[in-house]
Amino acid sequence: MVAMADPFGLEPMFDAPEIPAGVTHVVRQRRLARLLAFAGRSIDDVVNCGVAKRQIVHYFKTERAVARRIAVLELERQWNSLGRMG
Numbered sequence: 001m002v003a004m005a006d007p008f009g010l011e012p013m014f015d016a017p018e019i020p021a022g023v024t025h026v027v028r029q030r031r032l033a034r035l036l037a038f039a040g041r042s043i044d045d046v047v048n049c050g051v052a053k054r055q056i057v058h059y060f061k062t063e064r065a066v067a068r069r070i071a072v073l074e075l076e077r078q079w080n081s082l083g084r085m086g
Contacts, residue, residue: 031060031063032056032060035056035059035060035063036056038059039052039055039056039059041055041056
């Protein structure tokens, strides 16, 4: 079957499945893979080089602390909707 938009049959014809309304797809990245990409290191670098290992550990701990602080601030904002301090 050839579509009218593609008379030469170069594009494969298939019907994409419908996504129900309100459904979102989330693709999670693994934390280590993201940190390795940020640092420009490979897993072999981390295994074989102490400096690279300490660098990745430092980034990992920093990322964890920032994520924790963001979560705390978000909860404080939800609990204190008027924005009053103390």
